[in-house]
Amino acid sequence: MSSDVDQATPKYYLLKTEVLGLIANLRPGTLIPTERALAEKYATSRTTVRQAISELVAEGKLGRIQGHGTFVAAPKVTHVRQLTSFSDDARSQGLRSDSTVLALDVVGSDAEVSAHLELDQGKPVTRLERIRLIEGEPLAHETAWLPGKLPRFKSKLANSGSLYAVLAADYGIRIADVEDTVETALAGPADVRLLGIEMGAPLLVVHRLARDVGGTPVEWTRSTFRGDRFRFVSRVKSGN
Amino acid sequence: MSSDVDQATPKYYLLKTEVLGLIANLRPGTLIPTERALAEKYATSRTTVRQAISELVAEGKLGRIQGHGTFVAAPKVTHVRQLTSFSDDARSQGLRSDSTVLALDVVGSDAEVSAHLELDQGKPVTRLERIRLIEGEPLAHETAWLPGKLPRFKSKLANSGSLYAVLAADYGIRIADVEDTVETALAGPADVRLLGIEMGAPLLVVHRLARDVGGTPVEWTRSTFRGDRFRFVSRVKSGN
DNA sequence: CAACATCATTGGTCTATGCCAATGTTGATC
DNA sequence: GATCAACATTGGCATAGACCAATGATGTTG
Numbered sequence: 392m393s394s395d396v397d398q399a400t401p402k403y404y405l406l407k408t409e410v411l412g413l414i415a416n417l418r419p420g421t422l423i424p425t426e427r428a429l430a431e432k433y434a435t436s437r438t439t440v441r442q443a444i445s446e447l448v449a450e451g452k453l454g455r456i457q458g459h460g461t462f463v464a465a466p467k468v469t470h471v472r473q474l475t476s477f478s479d480d481a482r483s484q485g486l487r488s489d490s491t492v493l494a495l496d497v498v499g500s501d502a503e504v505s506a507h508l509e510l511d512q513g514k515p516v517t518r519l520e521r522i523r524l525i526e527g528e529p530l531a532h533e534t535a536w537l538p539g540k541l542p543r544f545k546s547k548l549a550n551s552g553s554l555y556a557v558l559a560a561d562y563g564i565r566i567a568d569v570e571d572t573v574e575t576a577l578a579g580p581a582d583v584r585l586l587g588i589e590m591g592a593p594l595l596v597v598h599r600l601a602r603d604v605g606g607t608p609v610e611w612t613r614s615t616f617r618g619d620r621f622r623f624v625s626r627v628k629s630g631n
Numbered sequence: 632m633s634s635d636v637d638q639a640t641p642k643y644y645l646l647k648t649e650v651l652g653l654i655a656n657l658r659p660g661t662l663i664p665t666e667r668a669l670a671e672k673y674a675t676s677r678t679t680v681r682q683a684i685s686e687l688v689a690e691g692k693l694g695r696i697q698g699h700g701t702f703v704a705a706p707k708v709t710h711v712r713q714l715t716s717f718s719d720d721a722r723s724q725g726l727r728s729d730s731t732v733l734a735l736d737v738v739g740s741d742a743e744v745s746a747h748l749e750l751d752q753g754k755p756v757t758r759l760e761r762i763r764l765i766e767g768e769p770l771a772h773e774t775a776w777l778p779g780k781l782p783r784f785k786s787k788l789a790n791s792g793s794l795y796a797v798l799a800a801d802y803g804i805r806i807a808d809v810e811d812t813v814e815t816a817l818a819g820p821a822d823v824r825l826l827g828i829e830m831g832a833p834l835l836v837v838h839r840l841a842r843d844v845g846g847t848p849v850e851w852t853r854s855t856f857r858g859d860r861f862r863f864v865s866r867v868k869s870g871n
Numbered sequence: 872c873a874a875c876a877t878c879a880t881t882g883g884t885c886t887a888t889g890c891c892a893a894t895g896t897t898g899a900t901c
Numbered sequence: 902g903a904t905c906a907a908c909a910t911t912g913g914c915a916t917a918g919a920c921c922a923a924t925g926a927t928g929t930t931g
Contacts, residue, residue: 400820401830401883401884401885402884402885403884403885404819404820404830425910425911425912426911426912427910427911427912435885435886436885436886436887436888437886437887437888438884438885438886438887439884439885439886441912441913442884442885444912446817446831449815449817449831449833450815450816450817451815455911455912455913456893456894456911456912457892457893457894457911457912457913458892458893458894458895458910458911458912459893459894459895459910459911459912460894460910460911460912461911461912467814568866569866570864570865570866571863571864571865571866572862572863572864573813573835573862573863573864573865574707574858574861574862574863575690575691575815575833575835575858575859576690577686577689577690577833579644580640580644589913590641590644590913591686591689593689593815593817593833593858594815595813595815618814618815618833619815621814622812622813622814623811623812623813623814624810624811624812624813625810625811625813625865626808626809626810626811641913641914641915642914642915643914643915665880665881665882666881666882667880667881667882675915675916676915676916676917676918677916677917677918678914678915678916678917679914679915679916681882681883682914682915684882695881695882695883696881696882696923696924697881697882697883697922697923697924698880698881698882698922698923698924698925699880699881699882699923699924699925700880700881700882700924701881701882829883830883
């Protein structure tokens with residue numbers, strides 16, 4: 392029967408608020424006190440300090456480097472998605488965008504890919520796996536599957552860097568319709584290795600299905616974005 | 632020397648994978664062993680078990696209730712966003728949608744709201760704060776700000792439940808363009824209270840700015856969605 | 872039989888502590 | 902002066918244990 396909200400606020404959450412106040416006016420990169428120092432200052436245990444710090448790291452407010460310290464994080468990068476690709480988006484914001492190709496090959500489609508591309512399982516699909524960087528920092532891990540084989544795809548992609556531009560210019564494939572799904576996930580060892588984040592960090596997992604004018608699927612992509620450095624923006628205009 | 636795999640992957644992550652295997656073929660709602668039992672079974676401490684379980688809860692794979700136990704979670708709800716609203720989206724999927732109005736009043740716009748609605752600070756705006764439920768379960772906390780006062784807004788909204796339908800039918804406001812930004816956050820005490828989730832759970836925070844045909848902002852909304860039960864879907868069609 | 876008090880169980884929070892891994896500094900060596 | 906080894910510092914992982922809070926079963930009582 393009793394109203395009972397504030398009484399129950401755990402100490403680690405109060406500490407989290409406290410640290411937020413500490414860093415409010417600090418520039419990105421500024422080191423904050425060590426975990427052991429904070430534990431002593433606020434008369435608590437290092438475990439409790441770590442729980443507070445961990446959540447602030449997961450939210451993108453702090454960063455930490457083992458052996459170095461914990462520091463104020465840089466503001467989030469904003470990313471715009473329309474019918475454009477990653478590289479176009481970045482360019483439109485005046486940001487330097489790069490990508491590292493991890494794999495570019497033709498493989499047999501598995502159950503998931505074939506279902507989305509509406510192909511029979513095992514049919515050849517072109518797989519393009521890339522790390523996407525903005526301002527030199529890895530922000531996303533992206534794997535795209537395209538139906539069939541694309542002749543001289545590698546060299547053409549190397550020139551442009553923009554998948555959608557190559558598809559349109561060299562293969563006559565025009566994207567007419569995309570559907571994105573966004574959900575949260577937590578970073579595992581593979582994400583840690585590829586994106587340079589820490590275990591358990593929140594991720595935005597985006598699946599994109601693109602179709603051409605006739606409604607035929609032409610691209611199925613799974614992208615993993617750093618949740619701490621990223622905002623997903625979609626603009627929709629009424630067709631009426 | 633060292634066996635390299637042990638060193639690379641922390642024990643809590645191995646345990647996480649182990650538990651994923653345990654629940655792979657279990658129906659939602661099935662209780663898994665208690666934290667103390669798991670700690671004993673895998674010869675580890677309860678702290679380590681909790682770190683593994685906590686991440687699985689954050690990912691929406693498990694749920695837990697204090698005093699009761701830890702159980703397999705239900706699959707995610709899919710949510711479609713176009714130029715539609717929450718209620719329309721749910722209906723199109725055959726899901727029962729409700730909303731609880733927490734606040735419906737006229738307030739002076741603060742700095743953030745006035746900036747987005749392109750008003751002078753302090754100008755009156757209509758504030759509508761709601762909890763959104765699907766199938767009786769709270770999934771989102773949503774606060775919308777609309778420029779000015781809307782006569783008889785309360786009664787009109789009560790009839791329809793759909794904000795966009797009311798705006799169009801009763802006030803002649805037609806949305807022509809929306810921009811959504813999506814980012815991750817972690818649940819604090821207020822989110823815990825309103826959405827019935829646990830501290831530190833990942834959230835999707837969506838800001839929406841809607842404009843009419845003339846480009847005038849007509850709605851600024853901040854929505855907080857449960858990251859564990861939700862997928863954000865946006866469909867974009869080419870206007871070319 | 873219904874209502875209530877009791878109590879064991881289970882998750883939630885916190886402490887205190889230890890060792891490992893990565894980093895950066897200090898100082899010896901060439 | 903440059904190089905490299907040793908060491909201190911800092912975050913990362915894990916243990917063992919304690920107490921609290923919510924839940925649900927058990928048993929008592931009116």
